[in-house]
Amino acid sequence: MSAAPVWSVDPRSGKPREQVAVEATAEEVDRAVRAAHSVRGALADRTARAAFLRAAAELLEESGPHIIEAADAETALGPARLTGELARTAAQLRAFAEVVDEGAYLDIHIDHEDGSRTPPWPDLRRYKIPLGVVAVYAASNFPLAFSVPGGDTASALAAGCPVVVKAHPGHPATSELCASVLRRAAARTGLPEDVVILVHGFDAGVELVRHPLVSAAGFTGSVRGGRALFDAAAARPAPIPFHGELGSLNPVVVTAAAAAERSEQIGAGLGASMTLGVGQFCTKPGFVLAPSGDAGDRLVKALTGTVSDTGSGVMLDHRMRDAFLAGVRERAALPDVEAPVTPGAGSEHTVSAGFLTVPAALLAAEGPHDALLEECFGPVTVIARYDAEDEVTAVLSRLPGNLTATLQTATEGDDPEAAALLTALTPLAGRILVNGWPTGVAVAPAQHHGGPYPATTSPSTSVGATAIERWLRPVTYQSTPDPLLPPELREANPLDLPRRVDGRRA
Amino acid sequence: MSAAPVWSVDPRSGKPREQVAVEATAEEVDRAVRAAHSVRGALADRTARAAFLRAAAELLEESGPHIIEAADAETALGPARLTGELARTAAQLRAFAEVVDEGAYLDIHIDHEDGSRTPPWPDLRRYKIPLGVVAVYAASNFPLAFSVPGGDTASALAAGCPVVVKAHPGHPATSELCASVLRRAAARTGLPEDVVILVHGFDAGVELVRHPLVSAAGFTGSVRGGRALFDAAAARPAPIPFHGELGSLNPVVVTAAAAAERSEQIGAGLGASMTLGVGQFCTKPGFVLAPSGDAGDRLVKALTGTVSDTGSGVMLDHRMRDAFLAGVRERAALPDVEAPVTPGAGSEHTVSAGFLTVPAALLAAEGPHDALLEECFGPVTVIARYDAEDEVTAVLSRLPGNLTATLQTATEGDDPEAAALLTALTPLAGRILVNGWPTGVAVAPAQHHGGPYPATTSPSTSVGATAIERWLRPVTYQSTPDPLLPPELREANPLDLPRRVDGRRA
The missing domain is CATH 3.40.309.10 (Aldehyde Dehydrogenase; Chain A, domain 2)
Structure with missing residues (x-):
């Protein structure tokens, strides 16, 4: 059985442009997820991650003309709109680099030992850690900003999660170019390229959400497609968070x-x-x-x-x-x-x-x-x-x-x-x-892009700084000697992170 | 068909003590959820909610001896342990009153209009609002702290969500007493009693998670029971967040x-x-x-x-x-x-x-x-x-x-x-x-009581201040004239709430 070809198609004529890739088999999806999982440790360093996101923005801009040409040929969205979308996508990557640098998203809380409480409190220190490999299902209507280099990928990488993207079949060539940009940006900043891996194919997408080493998923698309993947995520032996943006009447x-x-x-x-x-x-x-x-x-x-x-x-x-x-x-x-x-x-x-x-x-x-x-x-x-x-x-x-x-x-x-x-x-x-119009979604800290079902499948946002929260989970260290604590939680605050100590912002 | 009786049973003898209630029919569950939903507006006032939680703590302590007697008779946990658990439960209610008073959980972000951005940013203001009616499935092993007046109920009420509790069959008499305390506390602080409603029965629990007006659920119990309810929550026409604590080897x-x-x-x-x-x-x-x-x-x-x-x-x-x-x-x-x-x-x-x-x-x-x-x-x-x-x-x-x-x-x-x-x-x-032991969970801001599946079904906590986050969703107001904004988001900050304005903590 030969692999199913993935064609780039010109919507202005309905004609195939070129064969871009082949659909990933179940074995290839498994290999991709394992590869991404195996390099997750490399993303632990916040400084490296921020540098990576900034390099990705830079390389995206450098490759801009080439990417916009491919995207226009595949989506007919036009160079003007795509030029704006590319700038927005680069700005989004940089915005998440700032989020990583600032570190408020770690939501650090420290409560010192307190014998005056009944029962006494031990020393407790909490922050947030990445969930693991994130599956991103790219959207068709924003071939950059909600696709391979878009908000789901940027926020997951910012959180420290490797990403396996399932390309949207509407713009496979653009997807390949963008994945290559992200992988080159990783290499340029000393990270393994496999922190981002691209796969094609409907069946590959289903395999992906079921893979035991996938820890969460982000999706933008139709109610029917999104709901099927949401259901698959919920039906796993160990269910995972599925953050899908499905449909909206506005x-x-x-x-x-x-x-x-x-x-x-x-x-x-x-x-x-x-x-x-x-x-x-x-x-x-x-x-x-x-x-x-x-x-x-x-x-x-x-x-x-x-x-x-x-x-x-x-x-x-x-x-x-x-x-x-x-x-x-x-x-x-x-x-x-x-x-x-x-x-x-x-x-x-x-x-x-x-x-x-x-x-x-x-x-x-x-x-x-x-x-x-x-x-x-x-x-x-x-x-x-x-x-x-x-x-x-x-x-x-x-x-x-x-x-x-x-x-x-x-x-x-x-x-x-x-x-x-x-x-x-x-x-x-x-x-x-x-007295405004809803089209146009500013990438700002106060933004929220989500809503009651079916707008999104969870009370989360896929745009803005808080999109990072979807890919994290809290962990508390109790009575842990300072040298054994992660640097983020050490008493002296060596990384100079914002935190709440004994209930007060420090 | 007569209603199924709910008996309180003495585990020390295996003998029934008294009939406490009857199981709720589907119609009764529907009535309960509609009643809770209809009073949700009364919980919008933060000051009233905080007073309510404090009154609940006080009444719980006042009724302490009576409640502890019933709980011991039904659970055999002993008066010493139950006395401590009651104190902890009251402290937990008061801790959530403090969370409500402080208002940091609202996570207010304000980004002023900024024409220098490409594209320009409109005025954006985000905070968190309650999800709606929360279904709480009470645990058996903590008949107070993880049951009717426990952390799920306290955090949901603190968020502004009315609660319908499905009583655990292991301590129905204790559950009735505690529900009565919570309802009296509501009345004492000028809130409708139906902000907390108790139902009994296995089938009632299934009806509850499927009810269209239930917006989220909290559960503490077995992997089997919790997974069945999680699956039902995910299978709804409009799925809801299900925060279950299911099982842990520790x-x-x-x-x-x-x-x-x-x-x-x-x-x-x-x-x-x-x-x-x-x-x-x-x-x-x-x-x-x-x-x-x-x-x-x-x-x-x-x-x-x-x-x-x-x-x-x-x-x-x-x-x-x-x-x-x-x-x-x-x-x-x-x-x-x-x-x-x-x-x-x-x-x-x-x-x-x-x-x-x-x-x-x-x-x-x-x-x-x-x-x-x-x-x-x-x-x-x-x-x-x-x-x-x-x-x-x-x-x-x-x-x-x-x-x-x-x-x-x-x-x-x-x-x-x-x-x-x-x-x-x-x-x-x-x-x-x-170098500690995991039994004993301090109710502290830095606490986290949750973990990878099956410990919990979501990356959330059921203990500590951040438990409130489970019952909220963000909403952003764009270009909204000040008089139309909720007071929490008005420019002059009339409620003196902590917030981030243009990226800076104010």
Whole structure:
């Protein structure tokens, strides 16, 4: 039996570009995990890890033109967008180097022996250690920032965990280039190259999450694929944490006052956000509650204008294009659903953006219109028109978990609905926006990119400094003589780390 | 169909004491969860929560004599131990009140708008919010500290989550008393009583973890029971975090130098630790690697003395007694296993402590002796005698995850094996002890009570301040006008909370 070839395909033509690799067999996955596991000790040194992450950023930038060319050829995302994404990916690697340097993520707590307690406290010192080999399942829609050199890989390496990445089949050539960059960066900083290993193939991905030496997994992708891997992770003899970002509708509520104030601006902003990257952002606003009546009509009209002006675009691959077309067909066929701009096929290889409208009352209880409450990947959104505020509350209470929820409220004067709506939106998502658009996720310490299921499978983030927390576990040393303690926990604090000593920040 | 009665049983006689309650039907579980869910808003106020936890501690102490009497009658743990456990449980409630007051657990991060970034950062403010209703599965072996008023309940309430507790069938009367204390404490501090609701029954426990309005679960108990509930939590349409403490062998390694230095002391200390509470601690040292030769022989002799001097004891219930007797019988029957003090039945209702010895070499590879590497609940431990250090490493590499791992090393002079052994023990457990015994878990900020599976099902702790983290999820507010922000995140910091602003601790 010969190995299954992995082809790079041009989504603009549907034609194969080149054979990039072969799919990994079960034995190859086993070898990859063992190799990664065997070099985990090399990642124990924080200084080396920070240097490695910075070298990776530098090499990524050096190889930028070559990588962007390959990524554009495989994903059709365009050089401008990919140039920005590469810069963001490099910045992310550097941001995690800073996190490693600072060491606050170690969450060091020291409680000295205290005989005055009942029962007495022994000397206790806690910090966090890496879990072990992390499996990363790369996303299709960000071939850099959420793929091989992306946030999952960067945060896992920052934590001190070797990574085995399962490449996304949508951009295997880009994946190979990026893996090579990461491995060269390791070598350049004196680390074994096997701290990052790339594998291809669907079956390889399943083998990976089941491997006894894999300690945790990160995933960005579809609900179906993510849930299957989550289930496999939970069904292992020893289950492992599975941090998956699966799907999100990203609801938006436009208050009556907001619509009265600036419906044209909201309609235009929504149109730009939902069509960004051919509607392939996980934070695309996919469901909007807007008032009926004149102000809401003006919003729809402005959206119609913006969306009509959006040219057709190439989706990441033909499978996604087919799913998009099937999804919009199914939704548009529902009774009382209208399509002011019909989303659908452009040319043989493109899609054109559009949106649907529906009376919000039809979504207040279970029924056939529930399909409108499921994410449809691609440049389409749903505008549910409401007559009264209780319709908004009723529909919101039926939504699944989300990455984001957005409130469009009046910017001048008091908006009587704003506070209550913000309270209603908070349980639905991990990021709440006011008068903004959810596409675009700043890589900042206060960022949170996650939310109630199916947005993510755990209350964790895949973007921002705290993404590192997913790959660590606490360990406490009790009554351990100073010379036997890890340097991070020694009394004299030789590494000058932030810590809490006897309850006080030191 | 009449409701199944719940009886309180006296383990000293095996006789029923009284009918305490009836098992909850599916409808009753649904009502309980909905009631708890409906009052979650009342827990939003941190000041009220802290007052509630303190009132619970006070009422627990006031009802102490009554509760201890019931608990002793149902568990045979004795008034002395239960008096200490009640004090610890009250202290734990107060410790979580302090955690709530301090507010560091909110993990507040604020990043101001920053146009100098590429792309620009919007204003981002993150803190943590309660997950929702938490299901707590009470343990048998700590009828207070890990049961109805225990760490899971206290930490979930501290996080702002209402709790539905599934009572352990081993102490239903104690559970009812404690639930009543917690509900009275809620009422006294102006909170609805339904912030804590108690249900009984095995089926009720299964219903509970499947209920759509339950957002997370905490469990302390057996591997079999915990895994079944973990699986049910993972199989839900929307999976929830399941923080279970399932089982632990708590290995101890005695170095040659330690044995040479103080084998009598180590043998006596081990005997005291493994028989504490009739061997029913989750941190009981259940597996000891000790050197062969004279020093090791003296250790075994000292252990023989201590264990022989330990009177027989009553286990928590007859089912556990049966499991203990079957477990020691199976293990003692293995070839080359000896029992210097035979563990087994005392009188009709008691058990007597004992221990087994085995050559460590027999455990270095898979085989029938693997039963010795599984926890046996009750007053028994296994001494594996080793000839060389590589036998120790080989056996350690075969152990499952543990709550604790202990090194007994020389206290005077250099112990050449100590550093390498500590490195080998760290991957095995969440708490590493040097020259101590693992029974006894201080409720301190630096404590960690958890470990690799099956010690716990997640990298979290059920003891100490950070236990609160299990019941929270982050949420970030983006570009939200100050008056719409929760007070915790407002610019002026009206609640005077610790936070990180633009990367700096403020």
